[in-house]
Amino acid sequence: MELFLTALFPIFFLFLPGLSLAKLAAKRGWIERASFSGLILFGLTFHLYSSLLYRLLATSLGVGIWPYFLAHGVFLWIPLSALAQQKRPWKDWLKTQLFERWRPEQKAIFRVYVALVVVLIAMMRHYLIKPLQYYYGDELFRLSFANFIPARFPPKDFLTYSSQNIHYYSIAEAWTANIGQFSGMPIPELYLHYLVFFHWLLLLVGVIGLLLEGGQSKPLLIFALVLLFFWVHGPAGEQKISHFVFRQNSLALAIMALSSFGIFRFYKSGRYVYFISAILLASLVVGIKTVGIMPLGLLIPAVGLAMFIKKRLSFSKLTLAGMLSLGSILFWYFLVVATPVEGESAYLMFEPRHYWSMAYARRIIEHPMFLYPPIEQFLDQNLGFEPRPFLLPLFYSFEFVLLAIGALWGYQRDERAALDMPGGFLLAGGFLTMMVMTLWRFSISESSTVYFLIFGSWAFNLGVLYLFHRAVPLVRARHALVYVSVILIFALNAYAGQSLRHLYGPGSHVQTSDEEMEAYRILREETDQRSYVYHNQYRQKKFNIPALAERRAVISYLYDGAIFQSKELYLARFAEADRFFGGQMSPKEMQQTLDQYEVDALLWDTQETPPMDLEFAGFVKRIDHPHLKLWLRLNPLAGRTQ
């Protein structure tokens, strides 16, 4: 049932609102008939904005999410009115919507969709589903947000005892909470097992929409191009593949593709609604993974200006779009990401030979990439400056560079077609974003600099796919299919086939025993949602209490250079916890500490510190394993104090 409701979610909350909005816009003459990708663009923009704003309002009013869900009943008016008018059985209507809405030439595309969804389901089943405790620590950390967003948005700090909100990327997690609360599926399971599949579906809609903007062609070619995008991530692409299955990044990527589609549609049709919708959707990326907006940073203003210069967009509409994009970006940034706590602030430092830039130059050579070193050496000796910042992005997306070269073969018959602005801007935006990584680094959390390379490369690849597909009508699609297939097979055979194992994602940093999983189950079932848990695993990169037990922790692991954690506060809490778990406190002091932090449960890893008896403090031992003790307060405080 949970899975069925989860499957219904996109129909009720994306497709039907999208369909209604598209009908409304068409009725007003703002757009013509929207394609499937167009419906999803409108639907996703509407859903994310409405649900996030509703959550903001609901948090202050103290109401739940169900009024929001129920309000979506209004979008049933289209099917219901259609049924009423046409007096057709609902099955007919559904058949029309699902199958017959596809024009004859699009039926082939429908088959491509079906085939690719089958591929994605196979990928999900093979790569994505594993026991919850085996997922990457950072993903468990992000899952924590999804657990606490149903209670309030932005959520209260759950990593340490605090009355303040925690500010970090959490729009993807709010979207998870929406699906989870609607379907009743446990949020950890939804987030870790199924969410990426949702995002891949959205990405699929975006990529196919983008390709079709280039014109109609052979369905098999679209199939091959999408597979190339999903399966070939370039040499040294292991980290990129891992990020391809990270929940936040995959959503940011899907939004990038859908927004790009909207902008391309606007450029082709001149319909302003697509532009605004794309801008609004793209700005949400700031709250998902800020760097993800970078590649679109060139596309959006450039297309707006191009349309203005072509006199297809008035100055007032251009200004409005500009203000809207700036305003929405700032809004989401300050609402979701900007943190009032005294964490460290990150900025970019110009340092062309920083660690990650050099690391990727090495990683590329570790793979079969024998042309890179001699070309780099040759240019280095003859250009007089280091060519790596330009060369590394090219080799990082080697197959797509070949595809771009292949596109030239189509354009050589029609040079003007090559000057297709949106495709070029997306490609250039992606390339420049990759170059940011090669030249600059973040002042803190330096490893996050690779996001520029990863998102830039995805945008570059999307731009190339579009340009290649656009070139196809100029030659025979069968030849293009041969070309793409050769690149795809060669790349898969050379390295990409094996690299796909990174779709499993990185493993957990730490081990979680069966006893711990049992403890998390007990915590979920026997403590209040508002309970605090005190544990002594805070020096491990382990976020199991908020992620898997779904309870707040008095203290958690401190990320190095985190912008959402106050180092001073955490160090003080660490010192206090060290004394508590190290047996350096008197029973009275311990009692005071437990009461001060409103601790209802205490998880004691005896491999960290020797166990102690807590019966004196009013706790009862619930798990008594040599390596793990779980204590629960006999008279819980949660609900009494908050």
Added chain:
Amino acid sequence: MSELILLSLYALLFVLLPGDYFLRFGERWKLWKFTGILPRLALGLTFHGYGLLFFYVLMPTNAAPWFLSVHLVFFWLNRETLKPKRVVAGIFSLFTYHRLGAIGFSGLTLVLFYALTGQAVQDPLWSFQPNELEALSRVVSHQLQWPPTDFFFATNLTVAPFYLSELWGANLYWFSGIELQALYFRYQVLAAWMIIYFGFIGLVQIQKERHLLAWVLFFMWFFVAGAATPSRLVLLSQPRFAFGFGLLLLAINFLFHFRRHQDWGSFLVFCLLAPLVLLAQPLLILGLGLPPFFMGFYWIRQKRTWPPKSLAFALLLPLMVMAGLYTYGQGKNIGLPDIRVYLSGINPQASILVDRAVDLPNGALLNLKKNAAKLHRPGLVYLMLPFFLSVEALLLILSARAIKRPKPSGFFEPGQLALLVSSIAIYFVYIKVSLIPDPQVSDYHLVLFTFFFGLVAAAQFQAVASSWWQRNSVWLVVSLILLSFNQYLWRDLGHLRGEPVDGKPVLGWEEGLAEIKARTDRSKRFLHNQINAPGSHAWPILAQRASAATGDDSQWDSNPQKQLREKAEAILAGSLKGAAAAKLLEEWQVEALLISGPSPQDWQALGFSPVWDMASVTLWIKP
């Protein structure tokens, strides 16, 4: 560059001029009807090969000048063609757009080959593999006497007198005077590659008039691509294999011409070329024998009649092959390899390849070993291996199929089908048959398989893609080349020079060898105390004098030679002294000794006098 001019002159005067005559001769007698450089080259080389053998047998001491002077007769036979007016007209006829283009791009291929073979003259001679040096030593020994004797041990054995590329090398050396290392390892290889180039163009039937850049790129791809590249490039850098393979391609061209036109003259040339191929490299026998066999099979299937002439010609080929093998076997201390057949198992060399394949980048998609193990069918690995080895070729065939739907007559033209079936058969021989004592020679079968499979792929692709060469397939081929180069070819090109031997002579050693060459009789031998040093097989070649004993890593090292080396080591170590040592040195006809460092032997007591020294190296000569 002067070397290239000399060699071009050689090709023109001693190969193409006779070839042109025989071409016209055949046309006059309605034996064949050919155009272009390929038949001239093939006929010229056929005459050249047989001429070399004939003259070296007939007049062992002075074969080269006599053989080359005989070619003067072709000036007379070609007197009509060589009339100034016709020559000028012929030269002017070259100045058409397409012909100049064809010449230009053949020239471009030559330049690329020239660059690729450059490494062979940059490295010192002692860094070459012993078996390569052994081959080169035959060129030297052909110079000194014919039939040549063992150049590395003081035996009276006659060594491989009829090996064609070495005979040819000796002849070229006499004509051009090019330094031996450059001649053998660079220019002979370069010439052989050009023969392969023309053979390839003929077999793939590339439309030379159109899209010439694509043509060159396509050939370069065929030449180097494939995951079996290391062995392939190592073999291509060996003059014997390259020359033999070039001759084989020319022969197959005539075979295919015969299939298309039923001109028995072409079949005759094919039969005449067969022994020459085997005298260059006998391990090409499968490549030589299987295509006509399968073609004959196809012929029977087509219910063609078998007139007596056909039968006679069909019997000619096995006879010629046997003659070639018999002649090859005349190298007294070198027999044909023994054959071990693994009917219920796999040739261990093929197993090694699978292990290697798993580690190479191109196996990712198939993940050979793991997948086969999963399927509980270890043998499947060997069925999957060809796809891994020739992934580019396979992609080209698939692309060709995808670009154009197959004709009703079938996927492959009969000649291509014969090559394809031959390549598959050769592959099965590779996985089932080992050649001892050196199982590594099985790699010849592997390389032959990839070449034949590549040829079929190239022919297939060219046949269907010729209509869209310029705009479409060029991109595909360029991308394929870029992908191959990027994934492994750039690295593998290093194998064109083979694995270098890490050795360096002691100070003064090279000068000492030069002194031997200057001071001793060419029929005498010398002995030195660097027998087991890496690269020691180069010393006799540098001195151009036969050595009394050589190191123990040579492939032709038999028991008597081992005993001989042990005796030599005993003399050098001073454990064998006096009359016994003097007798042995006398028996071995040792005239010079090159000794590095202090020696425990009293050389003066053995009748030698020090005549030269440098650093710690001393040259002793027996007056």
